[in-house]
Amino acid sequence: MMVPDRPRISLLGTSALLFEAPGAFDLPHQRRIWALAATASKWTDIREAVPGITNLMLTFETPPRQLDALIAALNDAWDTAEGLAIGGREIRLPVTYGGEIGSQLQSVADHCSLSIDDVVAIHAAPLYTVFALGSHPGYCYLGGMDPRITMPRRQTPLQRSAGGSVSIGGSQTGVSASPGPSGWHAIGHTSWTFFDPSWPTPAALVPGDTIRFVIERVIR
Amino acid sequence: MIEILSVTGPASIQDLGRFDQYRFGVGTSGAMDDVALRAGNILLGNDENAAAVEIPIMPFRLRFDRNIAFALTGAAVEAEIAGRAIPPWWRSYARAGDILNIKAMSHGARSYLAVGGGIDVPMVLGSRSTQFRGEFGGLHGRPLQVGDILPCATSTAAIGEFGIEPAGITLARPNAAADESIVRVIVAGEYDAFEATAQELFWSSSWTITPQSNRYGYRLQGPAVKPKAPVEKRSHGIVPGVIQIPPNGQPIIQMRDAQTSGGYPKIATVIGADLWRVGQARLGGKLRFEQTAYTDALAAEDDMSAYLDRLRTNMRLVEEAGTCR
Numbered sequence: 044m045m046v047p048d049r050p051r052i053s054l055l056g057t058s059a060l061l062f063e064a065p066g067a068f069d070l071p072h073q074r075r076i077w078a079l080a081a082t083a084s085k086w087t088d089i090r091e092a093v094p095g096i097t098n099l100m101l102t103f104e105t106p107p108r109q110l111d112a113l114i115a116a117l118n119d120a121w122d123t124a125e126g127l128a129i130g131g132r133e134i135r136l137p138v139t140y141g142g143e144i145g146s147q148l149q150s151v152a153d154h155c156s157l158s159i160d161d162v163v164a165i166h167a168a169p170l171y172t173v174f175a176l177g178s179h180p181g182y183c184y185l186g187g188m189d190p191r192i193t194m195p196r197r198q199t200p201l202q203r204s205a206g207g208s209v210s211i212g213g214s215q216t217g218v219s220a221s222p223g224p225s226g227w228h229a230i231g232h233t234s235w236t237f238f239d240p241s242w243p244t245p246a247a248l249v250p251g252d253t254i255r256f257v258i259e260r261v262i263r
Numbered sequence: 264m265i266e267i268l269s270v271t272g273p274a275s276i277q278d279l280g281r282f283d284q285y286r287f288g289v290g291t292s293g294a295m296d297d298v299a300l301r302a303g304n305i306l307l308g309n310d311e312n313a314a315a316v317e318i319p320i321m322p323f324r325l326r327f328d329r330n331i332a333f334a335l336t337g338a339a340v341e342a343e344i345a346g347r348a349i350p351p352w353w354r355s356y357a358r359a360g361d362i363l364n365i366k367a368m369s370h371g372a373r374s375y376l377a378v379g380g381g382i383d384v385p386m387v388l389g390s391r392s393t394q395f396r397g398e399f400g401g402l403h404g405r406p407l408q409v410g411d412i413l414p415c416a417t418s419t420a421a422i423g424e425f426g427i428e429p430a431g432i433t434l435a436r437p438n439a440a441a442d443e444s445i446v447r448v449i450v451a452g453e454y455d456a457f458e459a460t461a462q463e464l465f466w467s468s469s470w471t472i473t474p475q476s477n478r479y480g481y482r483l484q485g486p487a488v489k490p491k492a493p494v495e496k497r498s499h500g501i502v503p504g505v506i507q508i509p510p511n512g513q514p515i516i517q518m519r520d521a522q523t524s525g526g527y528p529k530i531a532t533v534i535g536a537d538l539w540r541v542g543q544a545r546l547g548g549k550l551r552f553e554q555t556a557y558t559d560a561l562a563a564e565d566d567m568s569a570y571l572d573r574l575r576t577n578m579r580l581v582e583e584a585g586t587c588r
Binding site: 053202 | 286398400447479504515523529533534552
């Protein structure tokens with residue numbers, strides 16, 4: 044696939060805009076996204092600057108009348124953005140791979156022409172970085188997955204997937220914080236509280252934190 | 264207070280929504296028809312963000328435990344207060360012990376019951392809207408059940424009966440057939456990933472709203488619209504109104520309880536001024552999409568604001584006239 048060398052900026056209707064950085068899905072690019080988010084969140088008319096995976100969504104307080112000025116400002120800010128290195132905490136998450144909740148473990152192994160043990164070992168090896176929060180309350184997108192266990196998202200999303208599911212979607216992995224619909228493939232599960240609206244900051248993890256999956260058990 | 268006597272579908276407490284918590288993965292929630300919610304609150308002299316009950320399926324019955332003004336807006340419903348028929352888009356008044364019976368819905372998909380002062384559930388992360396996925400907000404973060412008691416704030420709201428013109432009439436779109444909604448959209452990031460023939464299918468089709476449609480999203484059925492090559496996006500933020508095309512080629516319109524991010528290709532986004540029309544589109548009904556430029560979308564928002572401004576002005580005049588008498 045061709046990688047454009049300029050950012051792509053597109054509208055999400057009248058309530059938001061999406062900035063997609065050129066280049067790889069890696070930590071240096073993500074650190075520039077965090078820097079861009081910190082800058083853009085201070086602009087007038089911007090309600091929130093929401094990092095995704097090497098991209099940034101800006102939601103509008105009111106839809107800007109002058110889109111060109113906003114787009115130019117974003118491009119300028121990206122060009123000058125120095126990577127923001129966030130020194131986060133390291134969280135160890137015990138995971139049961141396979142079983143009823145992780146029922147797609149075999150499918151991922153088949154798709155990637157690997158054994159179940161290989162998939163588990165490859166998935167649990169890296170120190171993952173929380174790149175962004177999104178999807179549902181407290182959910183973390185993680186960077187650092189080994190591309191050998193990439194599997195495209197589902198043809199049709201599931202209406203309900205269990206809370207605590209450890210899943211793979213494309214070249215990304217993550218742990219659902221509560222039950223809900225999902226287009227990803229669950230390979231295991233964990234019990235951990237990611238979100239509580241009564242906490243001063245409702246999400247347990249923030250971008251820059253790191254996660255290590257600890258293999259608690261593998262159910263074949 | 265209000266006691267729920269009978270509830271058929273997933274009714275919930277909603278205000279305009281929770282708009283600044285995306286960075287924690289928390290979506291907006293909020294009324295599927297924000298115009299109807301605002302109109303109901305304007306009728307009662309409430310803050311326009313006051314919480315109301317969103318009711319998607321009838322019958323729905325409740326009892327008021329004190330004298331209170333209320334309004335029904337949104338879908339066209341057949342309703343009675345203490346046995347007396349009341350039209351939709353109408354402010355009325357209940358006495359302690361009166362039963363409100365919303366018997367049927369003839370047009371539209373959601374009715375809003377607003378009360379003088381608003382439904383007084385706690386504000387959680389800046390909103391009273393129910394967050395189903397996170398199980399917070401609204402009443403215990405869940406749909407309403409028989410026996411639930413809803414606290415109501417005190418109010419100095421006017422109590423005379425009064426009706427207003429429904430948004431669906433004032434803001435009617437030309438050329439919409441019966442049980443078909445036409446919504447304006449702005450093309451989104453992956454529009455060009457589709458061949459001209461696929462784009463044409465998207466615009467020309469009359470999409471059927473499947474029974475899998477709800478507050479999370481509207482799943483549509485029609486001819487498969489597929490990109491030139493499979494598209495796997497890196498996960499990015501999305502907002503209510505975004506129309507994704509999963510690999511099966513059947514569009515999904517993300518709605519108020521949608522995930523805050525996604526990776527399926529986006530072909531277009533419903534403009535803010537038309538999102539309520541989707542919220543009032545019925546299961547089994549049809550939807551068509553009309554391409555709109557950003558500047559025209561802003562003009563459409565101005566039309567919607569003008570409608571609400573007229574309501575505010577009219578209500579002020581009515582209250583002033585009432586005071587003079």
